[in-house]
Amino acid sequence: MDLIFYFLRQLFLAIPALFGVLIITFLLMRAVPGDVVTQLVGIDGNVSAERMEEMRRMFGLDLPLYEQFGQWIGAALQGDLGSSLRTGRPILLDLAMRFPVTLELTILSLMVALIIAIPLGVIAALYRGKLADSIISIFALLGLSIPGFFLGILLILLFSLKLNVLPPAGYIPLQESLAQNLRHMILPAVSLGLVLAAAITRIVRSSMLEILGRDYIRTARAKGLAERSVTYRHALRNALIPVITVIGLQFGSLLGGAIIIEQVFSLPGVGRFALEGINLRDYPVVQGAVIVIAASFILVNLLVDLVYSLIDPRIRYG
Amino acid sequence: MVSTFKTGRSRHPLLASFQRLLRNPSGLIGLILIILVILAAVFAPLIAPYDPIELNTPDRLQGPSVKHLAGTDQYGRDTLSRIIYGGRTSLSVAFSSIALATLLGSFLGLLAGYYRGWLDVVIMRFTDILLSFPVILLAIALLAFFGSGFSSLVIAIAVVYTGPFTRVARAAVLAIREELFVEASHASGSSDLRTLFITLLPNALAPLIIEITLRLAYAILIEAGLSFLGLGTPPPAPSWGQMISENRRFLALSPWATIAPGLAIMIIVLGFNLLGDGLRDALDPRLKR
Numbered sequence: 052m053d054l055i056f057y058f059l060r061q062l063f064l065a066i067p068a069l070f071g072v073l074i075i076t077f078l079l080m081r082a083v084p085g086d087v088v089t090q091l092v093g094i095d096g097n098v099s100a101e102r103m104e105e106m107r108r109m110f111g112l113d114l115p116l117y118e119q120f121g122q123w124i125g126a127a128l129q130g131d132l133g134s135s136l137r138t139g140r141p142i143l144l145d146l147a148m149r150f151p152v153t154l155e156l157t158i159l160s161l162m163v164a165l166i167i168a169i170p171l172g173v174i175a176a177l178y179r180g181k182l183a184d185s186i187i188s189i190f191a192l193l194g195l196s197i198p199g200f201f202l203g204i205l206l207i208l209l210f211s212l213k214l215n216v217l218p219p220a221g222y223i224p225l226q227e228s229l230a231q232n233l234r235h236m237i238l239p240a241v242s243l244g245l246v247l248a249a250a251i252t253r254i255v256r257s258s259m260l261e262i263l264g265r266d267y268i269r270t271a272r273a274k275g276l277a278e279r280s281v282t283y284r285h286a287l288r289n290a291l292i293p294v295i296t297v298i299g300l301q302f303g304s305l306l307g308g309a310i311i312i313e314q315v316f317s318l319p320g321v322g323r324f325a326l327e328g329i330n331l332r333d334y335p336v337v338q339g340a341v342i343v344i345a346a347s348f349i350l351v352n353l354l355v356d357l358v359y360s361l362i363d364p365r366i367r368y369g
Numbered sequence: 370m371v372s373t374f375k376t377g378r379s380r381h382p383l384l385a386s387f388q389r390l391l392r393n394p395s396g397l398i399g400l401i402l403i404i405l406v407i408l409a410a411v412f413a414p415l416i417a418p419y420d421p422i423e424l425n426t427p428d429r430l431q432g433p434s435v436k437h438l439a440g441t442d443q444y445g446r447d448t449l450s451r452i453i454y455g456g457r458t459s460l461s462v463a464f465s466s467i468a469l470a471t472l473l474g475s476f477l478g479l480l481a482g483y484y485r486g487w488l489d490v491v492i493m494r495f496t497d498i499l500l501s502f503p504v505i506l507l508a509i510a511l512l513a514f515f516g517s518g519f520s521s522l523v524i525a526i527a528v529v530y531t532g533p534f535t536r537v538a539r540a541a542v543l544a545i546r547e548e549l550f551v552e553a554s555h556a557s558g559s560s561d562l563r564t565l566f567i568t569l570l571p572n573a574l575a576p577l578i579i580e581i582t583l584r585l586a587y588a589i590l591i592e593a594g595l596s597f598l599g600l601g602t603p604p605p606a607p608s609w610g611q612m613i614s615e616n617r618r619f620l621a622l623s624p625w626a627t628i629a630p631g632l633a634i635m636i637i638v639l640g641f642n643l644l645g646d647g648l649r650d651a652l653d654p655r656l657k658r
Contacts, residue, residue, distance in 0.1 A: 068497055071494070072501055072502060075498065075502075079510050079513075079514050080513075195586075195638075198597075198635075201593075201635075204631070205628070208620055208627075208628075308505070310503065310505050310506060310509075311505065322506075329509055337510075341506070344502075344506065345501050345502065
């Protein structure tokens, strides 16, 4: 019960942050030189100034800023994020199509990262100072130093151009064909996930090392438990707690990285949507994309808090 | 390991840390990599075999050869020379933006940690909000706002990385603000400013230096990412991210033109990461032997 109350309170506390993100996005986009009308019309000047003013009136761009913001927030609270100024399509419709792409990309990347990082981190800790540890440490350092988009291009070069086993770009919706969808998502997910894997490997290693030095591990060994049981049941479970924090913290950079990776692999995700919106000064598009990205970041961090208390009974929120 | 206790000549703590850094293999390798890349960038006109922007179409899209060690791009420009010159862009953007972020962020962090109260709340709330944007998205929005070009790029990257410095400086001040020597500074009649900068700042220096090194790695990566998206410094002056996005179209035909600038990014970022690791070992008092 306490937990639910805590969760609701945190959700409530997140509202000002989300509101702040929105105001900054709103002001920043409007401070940017040029608006959607000038971007649409271009600079060829075939359109009269009167006609451009008329277009601005139609989009409500002639209203004072606070009125524009008020109108937008009012509608957003009722679940209407407005329509794209360029295509006229409702933002929600586009987001409903694009958010699943970004979500799938981030979840798959996270899975790639964890599948690689947890075993490597444990091995590095168990064989501390040995060859395996050195090799894993070097791998982790290289992973931290490679830009995700460059890794993506290298993977395209190897798997699409040389070996010709995976498609270099494009997206097939999940509901159309699971196999085809995964084939298109493997390379993007690995490009994004390997970088995160490097960060998590280092954390698992140092966290394992710290836990393995604790008294209760010595006790577990002293009472004759098998080494396997000590490693996995006693050490690893506790060593994974900091990993969960890092997932929360890194989720933002995962979303950010997704913007570039979506560009590299031509995936129709939220990141590309935001990027197109910024380039065209399509304000509602940018606002809609940012609200989804910021809200999912805040939500993931709340979930991390929650998972925390579930796996570590010592943590109690009140 | 038995530590010997030296008496007599006492070394300056900074010098001692530096010597510890040089004895640390990752610190030393990192430092060497960084110095090599900086030297190459500074002395680019002397080192680069060709003019980085000179077109030479007959030689276009060549693989590595004795004439062009890293091959050429679609206009026949020498890839190695472009990488050497591109280092100037990446390094100057990274150093300027992190310098700005350090100044701004640690100033805000010192204020927040020292005065606490409403100032702390306002500064940290704002920092939290800035940190809830994905870095690259905020940088793109700022670039749209400031327009493209060198100084816009520097300001955008500086703004997105101000938050971490604010947090580090604030945490460092919070950890020591109740210590006796801070009280002594007050008692001896020092002004707030003097206490802040002469007494507190030097004690926050170690975590700040580590943060600077690691953020330089991030700054290089984000500069490369923005250039890759076409939001970096304008061509024809080369930058690594821009080279990757330009040459990507010819990946199948001439992969080296894309791979080589990527390797350059990796080398310098690896250098900063190694140095950051080394500095953490050398400066973190908890690890001192």
